[in-house]
Amino acid sequence: MLVLGLETTCDETAAAVVRREGDGPGQILSNVVRAQLEEHAAFGGVVPEIAARAHVEALDGVIAAALSQANVGLRELDGVAAAAGPGLVGGVIVGLTAAKALAIVAQKPFVAVNHLEAHALTARLTDGVAFPYLLLLASGGHTQLIAVLGVGQHVRLGTTVDDALGEAFDKVAKMLGLGYPGGPEVERRATGGDPARFAFPRPMFGRAEPDFSLSGLKTAVRLAAERIAPLSEQDVDDLCASFQAAATDVVANRVRAGYRLFSARFGLPSAIVAAGGVAANQSIRMALKRLSGELGRRLVAPPLALCGDNGAMIAWAGAERLALGLSDDLDFAPRPRWPLDIAAAAPGAKA
Known part of the structure; x- marks a missing residue:
């Protein structure tokens, strides 16, 4: 199973192609990350409007690089995944919209990934943790x-x-x-x-x-x-x-x-x-x-390259969901807040 994953929830524009085979670790065929450190350094933190604009400018090139490095065409993919939240909503919209468009063009399933679950499942990508x-x-x-x-x-x-x-x-x-x-x-x-x-x-x-x-x-x-x-x-x-x-x-x-x-x-x-x-x-x-x-x-x-935000973890989370027969409709809306455990997210609690 080959999945393209897009990550734009904060200040990294990222795309990756991951292969999933069976229950063992996955294979990262490409993992392209374009950081925005220079854009935000003067402000001492991430400025949402600047981040969203930078995602728009960088995402097409990052996707093209990820597909090229993986030596994979759109129609060879088994699905397209994007981080749909939680995160800065302007950036989330950029990645989500791009993934939906690619899924339509390639006629492949679309998967909306919880950014936190992608972090949670990274250990299965790298080490096949049960x-x-x-x-x-x-x-x-x-x-x-x-x-x-x-x-x-x-x-x-x-x-x-x-x-x-x-x-x-x-x-x-x-x-x-x-x-x-x-x-x-x-x-x-x-x-x-x-x-x-x-x-x-x-x-x-x-x-x-x-x-x-x-x-x-x-x-x-x-x-x-x-x-x-x-x-x-x-x-x-x-x-x-x-x-x-x-x-x-x-x-x-x-x-x-x-x-x-x-x-x-x-x-x-x-x-x-x-x-x-x-x-x-x-x-x-x-x-x-x-x-x-x-x-x-x-x-x-x-590994350190997978600790920060990256597309490989999004692609892997998408592959895990696709393997269970799960995908999402194209009207899936961005979620600025999206707790992993809904039952634990009491009103006013930190997600």
Whole structure:
């Protein structure tokens, strides 16, 4: 099964062709990503109108490159998939419209993919992980612990009550005057810092419910920076290292709590999976690897190229749905919000 996947939910314009054969890992035939860092750097964050316009300008070329690199024509595809949300609605519309048009032209099924489910299923693309498994989904906008029971079958065990993990990294970077995107900059500066210099809090640490809270930690960094201002380069390194150490401890502790809850409700997970942009952070990966070893489980984290937004994960999620006979009508509407577990998404809760 060959599927073309399009991703335009935020500030990456991406297209990929993936092959799915049986129940094992998939094969990525192409994975083209056009980032928009230069367009948004001056603003310190993603500007939705600029992102949507950049998707319009780049998407045709990105699709052509993905098909060319895969050496596949439109009519050889078995389906066309696009991320239909959640995300910035202007960008979502661009990718969704393009995918529908391609599906019509090629006379192939169209699949509307939940961007979060695409992250959730990436471990099956790369490692063929069997259901069910425990997922830490951590990105700029989402921090969740999810029981992945099957395609379209997700139970949210925990979430953030305020800031997402990636959001906290980005806000710390901004308050310290670091570049955009902030998360990688904080990680880079942390390598030269002292993680024990500042005694930052570990919110929610030790609680039975596997929820996160990052706002207090972020505020503690700001107050510490204000106390010692003006900041030297070493001060910034130490603040980053101490913040990252606290965030890493919180993640490991919350995943441990999620593992307990998962095991009590569903039995032992086949693996512990980390996905989303924050899964690229090496400190967090190492902590999760140690935790997985303690629990006797395998840690599966995608290669760095698949941690951020990309078309391969969309194509794979589309292939997984097509393999179950699932496709979508061409009137499928973009969804700015689209929680994986509808039952857990109470009014006002973070998706």
